[in-house]
Amino acid sequence: MHAAILVFPGSNCDRDLKVAFEAAGAAEGVKVSMIWHKDQELPDGVDIVAVPGGFSFGDYLRCGAIAANSPVSEALRKHVARGGYALGICNGFQVLTETGLLPGALRRNADQKFTCKTVALDVATQNSVFTSEYSVGQRINTPIANHDGNYFVDADTLAQLRAEDRIAFTYVDNPNGSVGDIAGVLSANRRVLGMMPHPERAADAALGGTDGVAMFRALSGLAAGVMATA
Amino acid sequence: MPQTAQNANQEPEVNADLIAAHGISDEEYANILRILNRAPTYTELGIFSAMWNEHCSYKSSKKWLRTLPTTGPQVICGPGENAGIVDIGDGQCVVFKMESHNHPSYIEPFQGAATGMGGILRDVFTMGARPVAAMNSLSFGEITHPKTKSLVNGVVAGIGGYGNCFGVPTVGGEVRFDPSYNGNCLVNAFAAGIADTDKIFYSAASGIGMPVVYLGAKTGRDGVGGATMASAEFDDSIEEKRPTVQVGDPFTEKRLMEATLELMATGAVISIQDMGAAGLTCSAVEMGDKGDLGVRLDLECVPVREENMTAYEMMLSESQERMLMVLNPELEDVAKAVFDKWDLDFAIVGETIAEDRFEIRLHGTLMADLPLKALSGNAPEYDRPWVETPPAAPLADVPEIDPIDGLRALISTPNYASKHWVFEQYDTQVMADTVRTPGAGAGLIRVHGTEKMLAFTSDVTPRYVMANPYMGGAQAVAEAYRNLTAQGANPLATTDNLNFGNPEKPEIMGQFVGAIKGIGAAVAALDMPIVSGNVSLYNESYGTGINPTPTIGAVGIITNPEHAILDCARDGHVALLIGTTNGHLGQSALLAEVFHRVEGDAPEVDLVAEKRNGTFIRDNHELIKACTDLGDGGLALAAFEMAQTAGVGVHIDATDTATLFGEDQARYLVACNFDQAEALMINAARAGVPIETVGRFGGDNVRFGTSDAPLADLSQVYQDSFANALA
Numbered sequence: 001m002h003a004a005i006l007v008f009p010g011s012n013c014d015r016d017l018k019v020a021f022e023a024a025g026a027a028e029g030v031k032v033s034m035i036w037h038k039d040q041e042l043p044d045g046v047d048i049v050a051v052p053g054g055f056s057f058g059d060y061l062r063c064g065a066i067a068a069n070s071p072v073s074e075a076l077r078k079h080v081a082r083g084g085y086a087l088g089i090c091n092g093f094q095v096l097t098e099t100g101l102l103p104g105a106l107r108r109n110a111d112q113k114f115t116c117k118t119v120a121l122d123v124a125t126q127n128s129v130f131t132s133e134y135s136v137g138q139r140i141n142t143p144i145a146n147h148d149g150n151y152f153v154d155a156d157t158l159a160q161l162r163a164e165d166r167i168a169f170t171y172v173d174n175p176n177g178s179v180g181d182i183a184g185v186l187s188a189n190r191r192v193l194g195m196m197p198h199p200e201r202a203a204d205a206a207l208g209g210t211d212g213v214a215m216f217r218a219l220s221g222l223a224a225g226v227m228a229t230a
Numbered sequence: 231m232p233q234t235a236q237n238a239n240q241e242p243e244v245n246a247d248l249i250a251a252h253g254i255s256d257e258e259y260a261n262i263l264r265i266l267n268r269a270p271t272y273t274e275l276g277i278f279s280a281m282w283n284e285h286c287s288y289k290s291s292k293k294w295l296r297t298l299p300t301t302g303p304q305v306i307c308g309p310g311e312n313a314g315i316v317d318i319g320d321g322q323c324v325v326f327k328m329e330s331h332n333h334p335s336y337i338e339p340f341q342g343a344a345t346g347m348g349g350i351l352r353d354v355f356t357m358g359a360r361p362v363a364a365m366n367s368l369s370f371g372e373i374t375h376p377k378t379k380s381l382v383n384g385v386v387a388g389i390g391g392y393g394n395c396f397g398v399p400t401v402g403g404e405v406r407f408d409p410s411y412n413g414n415c416l417v418n419a420f421a422a423g424i425a426d427t428d429k430i431f432y433s434a435a436s437g438i439g440m441p442v443v444y445l446g447a448k449t450g451r452d453g454v455g456g457a458t459m460a461s462a463e464f465d466d467s468i469e470e471k472r473p474t475v476q477v478g479d480p481f482t483e484k485r486l487m488e489a490t491l492e493l494m495a496t497g498a499v500i501s502i503q504d505m506g507a508a509g510l511t512c513s514a515v516e517m518g519d520k521g522d523l524g525v526r527l528d529l530e531c532v533p534v535r536e537e538n539m540t541a542y543e544m545m546l547s548e549s550q551e552r553m554l555m556v557l558n559p560e561l562e563d564v565a566k567a568v569f570d571k572w573d574l575d576f577a578i579v580g581e582t583i584a585e586d587r588f589e590i591r592l593h594g595t596l597m598a599d600l601p602l603k604a605l606s607g608n609a610p611e612y613d614r615p616w617v618e619t620p621p622a623a624p625l626a627d628v629p630e631i632d633p634i635d636g637l638r639a640l641i642s643t644p645n646y647a648s649k650h651w652v653f654e655q656y657d658t659q660v661m662a663d664t665v666r667t668p669g670a671g672a673g674l675i676r677v678h679g680t681e682k683m684l685a686f687t688s689d690v691t692p693r694y695v696m697a698n699p700y701m702g703g704a705q706a707v708a709e710a711y712r713n714l715t716a717q718g719a720n721p722l723a724t725t726d727n728l729n730f731g732n733p734e735k736p737e738i739m740g741q742f743v744g745a746i747k748g749i750g751a752a753v754a755a756l757d758m759p760i761v762s763g764n765v766s767l768y769n770e771s772y773g774t775g776i777n778p779t780p781t782i783g784a785v786g787i788i789t790n791p792e793h794a795i796l797d798c799a800r801d802g803h804v805a806l807l808i809g810t811t812n813g814h815l816g817q818s819a820l821l822a823e824v825f826h827r828v829e830g831d832a833p834e835v836d837l838v839a840e841k842r843n844g845t846f847i848r849d850n851h852e853l854i855k856a857c858t859d860l861g862d863g864g865l866a867l868a869a870f871e872m873a874q875t876a877g878v879g880v881h882i883d884a885t886d887t888a889t890l891f892g893e894d895q896a897r898y899l900v901a902c903n904f905d906q907a908e909a910l911m912i913n914a915a916r917a918g919v920p921i922e923t924v925g926r927f928g929g930d931n932v933r934f935g936t937s938d939a940p941l942a943d944l945s946q947v948y949q950d951s952f953a954n955a956l957a
């Protein structure tokens with residue numbers, strides 16, 4: 001499995017994500033490439049593009065908005081159009097909504113404050129590679145750390161997301177005002193996941209939590225070339 | 231001499247008013263005339279005022295700072311550089327410092343606190359270390375004061391806004407409220423980074439004719455005169471000082487760090503210095519002075535973001551996110567490419583010269599021509615008169631109080647309630663190495679890619695220092711030592727951030743001298759040398775000084791993760807108290823918060839007992855499940871906090887106020903199972919360490935003697951009181 005992690009100026013969870021991929025996929029020999037935002041092409045054979053947390057371009061204009069117009073984001077769009085997998089965490093989720101690869105938008109938290117704490121999530125679907133190692137209704141603990149994590153979609157889109165089973169995770173105790181308690185959503189083809197919580201911060205027993213490991217384990221099993229045929 | 235008269239930038243004439251406005255005394259001006267053999271130009275006067283103000287010159291404190299222990303086998307670099315450096319084995323070192331941004335934060339809380347973070351982070355990465363941990367020690371006026379709530383909101387948002395974006399986890403800190411800070415809050419920011427010991431960068435320039443390069447953000451007029459402002463007392467004109475506060479841009483800082491660390495790896499950097507207080511002036515003088523070289527600057531090459539900036543403004547600007555470096559000229563293209571990649575300014579603005587001169591030109595016109603060494607070397611140094619703080623009057627009787635009522639009263643105050651409202655606004659886990667987030671004792675991070683851990687704490691009890699500067703100074707160090715020890719960490723070294731009032735008042739200077747002596751004795755006894763620090767004086771408003779607040783930031787190491795004490799108390803655990811309880815209530819939290827009496831002496835600090843008891847804890851880590859130091863609020867607050875962290879009740883046998891709320895030093899509360907307790911008592915007897923069983927953990931209640939309350943109720947009070955007080 002080959003993961004490409006996009007690095008924008010201001011990304012600050014890029015290394016954390018690399019560590020989580022490598023630790024979970026050590027047995028499979030997972031390969032991780034760091035891709036600078038000015039690159040126009042992804043390396044050959046990339047199975048999944050991961051957009052890390054942080055403050056790409058300082059959150060100026062709107063979180064994720066400038067990154068969505070970086071050269072590498074065009075390569076990301078092509079990768080997804082080809083049926084490639086993509087994962088956006090925190091600022092990465094904001095980038096994925098700004099690129100239009102996922103519906104909705106992330107607004108300022110309801111209490112207007114940056115919030116960093118561990119919250120409980122319910123797994124809402126097992127039907128995606130990201131959530132395939134969890135069970136529906138499983139409760140997992142994952143840290144959040146954001147100022148703009150308040151997910152919004154209009155009522156019609158929300159109904160559609162529900163009808164298509166595209167809500168991946170919900171908050172047990174909604175920390176930021178997100179519509180439908182949504183913490184993570186999938187694309188229509190179920191190959192793009194955006195989520196505000198940080199599974200890569202729940203991937204090491206020494207740091208107090210391992211509930212995120214199952215996602216990285218499942219992704220390690222992605223076989224090269226899957227995206228081209230599916 | 232400089233030809234100011236012919237310059238397009240017509241400069242004001244230097245007269246008595248202008249000299250006074252620059253905070254330069256008659257005696258200091260006479261000294262300037264002696265050094266130059268002529269009157270200074272306007273730009274030169276600005277340069278002198280920047281170099282000789284209290285903030286940069288430490289003119290009141292130097293004499294006493296020299297007495298502090300700063301060396302030890304673990305110390306790679308002590309005070310004098312951007313930050314201190316301590317060996318952590320395996321060819322790695324930890325680089326750290328604490329610095330105040332008090333005055334700017336009071337004037338403009340968000341930007342003041344944000345740029346305080348920016349400054350301390352730059353100090354760390356300027357030395358080649360990637361920042362890995364931050365802490366903040368914050369002191370505000372009483373919560374009911376009309377300014378306090380907006381200051382708390384602004385300062386916390388400013389720290390979070392900068393540190394979160396930059397991407398450094400905040401792992402510890404303090405927040406206190408006291409009327410003495412009503413007109414002058416304290417914002418002390420700590421940062422630590424990790425570097426390879428053979429890849430440390432210093433500020434001393436070397437080589438003649440080497441290019442001096444400006445890096446980072448553009449220069450504007452923000453902060454002109456900032457360092458002078460920071461060294462003045464506050465009065466009603468304070469609002470007029472707002473334009474001297476700088477504005478921070480953490481996104482630029484993050485790029486500057488990545489670019490700087492990348493640049494250092496190319497071998498292009500000969501020496502480097504961040505631009506902090508007094509910007510270009512201080513950084514250029516520092517590099518020249520340490521390298522025994524002169525510096526020539528051509529100011530028209532400085533990247534600016536405002537039009538028609540004068541030499542004076544450019545030399546004194548405190549625009550943020552800037553660095554100065556001496557470049558290896560053979561690698562200029564390589565260096566420039568790195569800064570192009572990160573879209574940052576890179577400009578050659580001058581060169582090193584052989585003569586002892588600081589030569590400033592603007593479009594060819596000589597604006598300043600000063601002997602460089604004299605700017606720092608001849609900076610004034612004062613032996614300010616001081617008087618010993620008189621001994622505190624003995625404490626009058628303290629009435630007995632129902633202990634649960636006492637605890638409930640304490641944890642209802644913003645001083646002793648949980649501070650989660652604050653630290654949840656900081657990213658505590660970015661970099662994915664945080665082992666222990668803030669809230670209970672020292673913060674812990676793992677050194678990336680290793681099993682080693684570093685522990686961080688910041689401590690001081692200003693009430694103690696006010697009553698007894700010597701004991702208070704020693705206590706701050708002792709408490710830091712205990713907080714590190716309670717996690718199983720070996721204390722390594724300290725940084726001090728000394729916040730005091732006006733040093734020209736002998737009683738304030740007496741507080742300073744007393745605290746320094748206490749700190750010095752404690753760091754010597756506990757082997758925690760001071761490797762960096764900062765002095766903030768003139769923390770006064772309307773003629774009244776703050777409680778003396780010498781904040782101690784301390785770093786410890788756990789080389790084997792099995793030595794860390796990380797578990798919680800469990801149902802059935804025994805509660806053991808290490809150390810001697812005498813029931814000292816003078817200057818205690820209970821007395822101040824519940825009886826509203828600030829009376830008595832600070833508790834005695836027995837450094838021999840501190841060392842012995844701390845060593846005992848570390849030596850017996852395998853017998854200890856959980857451990858906390860006893861500080862403010864004594865046994866009662868420690869037992870409650872331990873119980874509430876674990877979510878399990880506690881029963882302490884004692885009922886009397888002095889035993890439960892006394893603040894005797896050198897004590898720890900330990901939780902362990904019955905067999906471990908027995909072994910611990912045997913080992914303590916052998917080591918001559920006082921130990922006693924004081925109760926047990928279990929059930930759903932907090933019980934002191936016969937008085938009790940449900941843990942869930944008390945936890946609710948503890949969790950909600952801070953936010954409620956701010957609402």
